[in-house]
Every structure is written in C-alpha cells, then in structure tokens.
Amino acid sequence: MRTALITGASRGIGHGIAVELARQGFGLTVTSRRDEDLTALAAELTDTGAPGVVPVAADLGDRTALAAVIDRHRQTYATMDALILSGGVGTGGALETLPAHRVDKTIAVNLTSAIAMVQTALPLLRAAAAADREHGARVIALSSITGVHAERGLAVYGASKAALISLMETVNAEESANGVMATAIAPAYVATDMSAWTTDTIPADTMIPVDDVVAVVRMLLEFGATTSLTKVVLSRSGTSGFTA
Numbered sequence: 471m472r473t474a475l476i477t478g479a480s481r482g483i484g485h486g487i488a489v490e491l492a493r494q495g496f497g498l499t500v501t502s503r504r505d506e507d508l509t510a511l512a513a514e515l516t517d518t519g520a521p522g523v524v525p526v527a528a529d530l531g532d533r534t535a536l537a538a539v540i541d542r543h544r545q546t547y548a549t550m551d552a553l554i555l556s557g558g559v560g561t562g563g564a565l566e567t568l569p570a571h572r573v574d575k576t577i578a579v580n581l582t583s584a585i586a587m588v589q590t591a592l593p594l595l596r597a598a599a600a601a602d603r604e605h606g607a608r609v610i611a612l613s614s615i616t617g618v619h620a621e622r623g624l625a626v627y628g629a630s631k632a633a634l635i636s637l638m639e640t641v642n643a644e645e646s647a648n649g650v651m652a653t654a655i656a657p658a659y660v661a662t663d664m665s666a667w668t669t670d671t672i673p674a675d676t677m678i679p680v681d682d683v684v685a686v687v688r689m690l691l692e693f694g695a696t697t698s699l700t701k702v703v704l705s706r707s708g709t710s711g712f713t714a
C-alpha cells in the first residue's frame with residue numbers, strides 16, 4: 471500500500487487530491503485546522519476507498535504540531551510515498567502597507583511549514599523510495615504562478631511561493647539520488663474558496679478547475695523513479711500566460 475500525507479486537505483485543491491488518492495487506495499494522513507472538518511473528511515475518504523485515514527488537526531504556523539502530524543503518519547504507516555503540501559493562506563495588499571503580523575503569518579504558513587515538514591518527513595520518504603524503487607517517493611508543493619511571475623498586490627504571497635519553488639528544486643538536487651523527487655505546481659487562479667474574492671472580475675468558470683491540478687498530481691505519482699519534474703506552471707486560457 472502506498473501512503474500520503476496531505477496538508478490543506480479539508481478544502482479546495484488539497485481536498486481534491488485527497489479524494490483522488492483515496493480512490494487509488496493510498497493510506498492517508500490528512501490535516502487542516504479543525505477536528506470536525508477532518509472527521510467528516512475521513513468518513514468521505516474511507517467511503518471513497520482509502521484503506522486507512524489518519525486525521526490530525528494542526529495549524530501550519532505551529533512547528534511542534536507539524537512534527538506531531540508526521541509522527542502520527544510514521545506510527546501508522548512507517549513510510550511515506552507522497553508528501554503533498556497544499557495548505558496555504560492567500561494574502562493580498564500593497565507591500566508598503568502590509569502589516570508585519572500578516573507578513574509573518576504568510577511566511578510561516580506557506581513556507582516555514584513546508585521546510586519543517588520536508589525536513590521531518592525525509593527519513594520516511596527515503597524509506598518508501600527504498601521499498602518502491604519503481605516509483606520512488608515524491609514531495610509535491612502547491613506554489614503559485616505568482617511565484618514565477620510577480621503580480622501587484624501579492625508581494626509576500628508571491629515571495630513565499632517563489633521560495634517554495636526553490637525549496638522543491640533543492641530537494642530534487644539533494645534527494646533525487648535517494649529516490650525522493652520534488653515538484654512545485656504553480657497555477658494561476660484555481661476555482662476554490664481562496665480565489666472567491668475575485669470572481670466578480672474573473673468568473674470561477676474561467677479559472678483552472680481543481681480537477682486539472684489533481685490530474686497533475688496523478689501524473690506525478692504515476693511517473694517512474696528516474697523522472698524528476700521540478701516545476702509545473704498552469705496558466706489560465708485567454709490570458710498572457712504570465713498572470714494569476
């Protein structure tokens with residue numbers, strides 16, 4: 471049985487990935503902030519076909535809690551085939567006036583959590599890669615097109631997402647010889663709660679559907695261990711291709 475830990479699993483892209491991996495028969499650990507969301511999610515994933523679901527509530531801004539999430543995965547499954555980093559916070563506003571507490575939260579939730587989780591999960595990912603030489607193991611992080619092409623009003627969000635791309639590149643450089651590959655998926659607007667604030671100017675049906683991001687994850691998890699794909703940029707049709 472392959473296993474995956476998914477952050478941001480309660481909603482949006484993370485939820486779509488969790489449902490797909492449940493359908494594929496992965497053993498799952500799912501996390502977001504609220505126990506009640508995760509209890510309902512665990513029932514949904516079990517009904518969909520997951521052979522096991524470990525729900526663990528944690529705030530991505532709390533390093534100690536994140537270590538406990540990975541420890542619960544280790545206790546249940548011993549190894550980890552996929553670490554899916556989808557949890558994140560959207561932060562907009564002109565750089566000049568962005569309050570320090572929002573800067574700190576954005577970096578903590580979107581970036582520091584990813585660094586900490588990769589560091590802690592590496593032994594489990596290496597062990598899974600050693601046990602499944604065909605597929606190896608994968609870290610997949612939800613970055614953003616704003617981490618590739620800067621966008622007004624998204625300075626700190628974009629910076630956190632650019633750093634995630636660099637982090638995935640470095641994981642590949644350091645770990646792919648051990649069978650642990652990493653990918654940053656960098657989409658333009660995806661139709662979820664996070665982008666709901668802008669649907670009056672960018673209708674939801676012109677955004678990237680969650681299912682198309684899920685399709686990228688499915689492809690990555692089908693790849694063999696000799697293939698790395700460091701960055702996947704998804705643009706919205708009808709745009710320059712360089713904008714969220």
Ligand SMILES: NC(=O)c1ccc[n+]([C@@H]2O[C@H](COP(=O)([O-])OP(=O)(O)OC[C@H]3O[C@@H](n4cnc5c(N)ncnc54)[C@H](OP(=O)(O)O)[C@@H]3O)[C@@H](O)[C@H]2O)c1
Binds near residue numbers: 556615
């Ligand atoms: N939607 C887009 O347009 C878009 C485009 C490019 C990239 N992305 C990136 O894709 C990822 C997923 O976005 P989405 O659209 O699926 O967002 P979403 O629908 O708003 O869901 C966000 C998820 O992250 C979790 N989360 C947020 N803050 C958290 C915290 N402090 N601690 C723990 N969990 C937290 C939420 O859990 P709770 O239930 O606890 O809130 C939820 O599960 C994010 O990293 C986002 O930056 C999104």
